[in-house]
Amino acid sequence: MASRASVTIEHVAQAAGVSRQTVSRVINKGPNVKPEVRERVEAAIAALGYVPNLSARRMGGGKSYLILAVNDRQRTIENWRAGRGNDWVDQMLHGGITECEKHGYHLIFELIDTDPATAPRQLSNAIAALRPDGVILTPPHSDNEELPVLLAERGIPCARIGRRPGTQFIDVFMDEEEAAAEITARLIALGHMRLAFIAGSPEYGNSTKRLAGFSRALAASGLGEAAGCVAKGNFRFADAAQEIERLLTRADPPTALIAENDEMAFAAMHVADRLGLEVPQQLSIASFEDTPGVRFSVPPLTAIRQPTAEMIAAACSQLIAASAGGPAHGSIKLPYRLVERATTGPAPAPAKRKTG
């Protein structure tokens, strides 16, 4: 057991009969330490229960062993307020903490305004206070051009999540366009000839990519773009519900809906229920976000499983490597998965289709 006062590197040095620096070399796995001495030091560390003080390490010019993950403040807080969970945050913690722990790092999570006028200052303040070894930018911050530059100026490696990869920073992403194209193609293969894409917000770069995938699949199928329509749901239940109702009650309604997030997919379910449309017999619904709510709802929804935790874990891993002298740029593409559950099925037979 450690004694009351904190154990410092000096105590370990004395116990092992070496100097501070040698102990430092051992804990940082540096070269040029005799195996015998290394063992002696390690024994002393274990005996005294020594754990290096992170603040002091940072002060000494070393690493802070902190990875800062920044999230969209408005959306996160809105989700909290509304009593909806933040599955994204949960997944992020999953990947981030798990990976950081492996390397003796700690993940620290902060909220930053999306407003481009204030975001740089907020990030600047956070890094000035925390001095993290790396920063993870999540959507929509990952689409901000100013933030990575600001970090680069201060020599802090930066990883962007879910962004079309560039060459200057670490980009971790999945192929959003491909995923959108795949789910669209799958619905077309099921016989659907009129499809709708319930879009989030153009503020999120991913929205644009997914829409492109939707259009591409329509074109590739031979149905042509006219077979698809787009509704703006703004990622929100109420907005989406209104648009979806408009879509489903018009003359030639779509038989398949692809919603960009779970909330809008639930809105679709809700509207279908209200209009007496059976899912999936009369209407297929797919979500682009595979949250617990989506998985465990009744019926469970077909969805794209985004590798959120994996992306954050990869970002942490890259950032940690970068802070140890590795490259501070590169791109990692992670696979998504289309999970077909109970809300998608063959298109209704044209004859039986209800109109109105």
Next chain:
Amino acid sequence: MASRASVTIEHVAQAAGVSRQTVSRVINKGPNVKPEVRERVEAAIAALGYVPNLSARRMGGGKSYLILAVNDRQRTIENWRAGRGNDWVDQMLHGGITECEKHGYHLIFELIDTDPATAPRQLSNAIAALRPDGVILTPPHSDNEELPVLLAERGIPCARIGRRPGTQFIDVFMDEEEAAAEITARLIALGHMRLAFIAGSPEYGNSTKRLAGFSRALAASGLGEAAGCVAKGNFRFADAAQEIERLLTRADPPTALIAENDEMAFAAMHVADRLGLEVPQQLSIASFEDTPGVRFSVPPLTAIRQPTAEMIAAACSQLIAASAGGPAHGSIKLPYRLVERATTGPAPAPAKRKTG
């Protein structure tokens, strides 16, 4: 805009024509600074974009401006792995980050093994590395007697969540027994005469308290304890489903179920569906955990809304006060709320009751 190299207190001091210490007094809101000088320093801080370095502050013997929240590693990771969300984690972040931000603090979230043999060492390592100004212990760590003592020895204030309050530490809690009694009484008032409590695990102290409330309400109602039965669901879907099925298929099945968490409540819904029991017409189901899944499921469940975010926020607030010289003990009781939704209703008429 801040310049490339980091701005230190010394730069501010020079710009304002004062000494380090005076700047320090200003940023720490210390007394004995002329209003005129204070203004000058504040202007310099704003002009240079100065933000104190947390590591240096800690090294100087000051605060770390870090609150450490520790969670149950096994359960959290199991939830992540299973693809269920961790609403608890999300709520915790909600309360914690929001409150910490207000005071210029940062919340840092760590997982610690529940095993009493390793927990103290893990906590010890975490605080040696991080040197937080306060630690929040969540269930079941809040029931561990050793952890708060360890923290007290190192002079770190500690807040326990959801624990019967003591006198030595900061305890933030809701009345679990009362909540269990209330929901039980409510179901009895709806005419239910045979009730079941789907218990989690005695490892969680709250389980015991809730069970006590359940028994108390039964006794108080005049029905007597014989009207209630207890199933051990271990907080898990599969375990709960099995026990619930056993309960519902026996000779004289309960007409109302109270599950200690959402997962077990969903298990109850699942079993009811399988057995062809209509909810709430033939069976009432209530959850003791009001997660987004519970709120947005179809039908939405009746549940106890625990003030999780509020408890963490209160804990942060108390810890921050304690680290500023306030009392490091005290207890705060926060109100829960019984939210009646669509899964509870009047007991089925005795005549119509199906048996088997």
Next chain:
DNA sequence: GGTAGCCGTGTGAACGTTCACATACATCTT
């Protein structure tokens, strides 16, 4: 009118670590 006390400010040291450099010894080269 001296001295006790408070107010406002500054100075040196300390926190625990790493960095840059210095040193001692061993090994290889010519």
Next chain:
DNA sequence: AAGATGTATGTGAACGTTCACACGGCTACC
């Protein structure tokens, strides 16, 4: 055998802040 190279270790300074204390000026009291 002398120098060059490399390995293993130690020493002083630095990081940016706060703490403890010192100091000068002002007020107040007897």
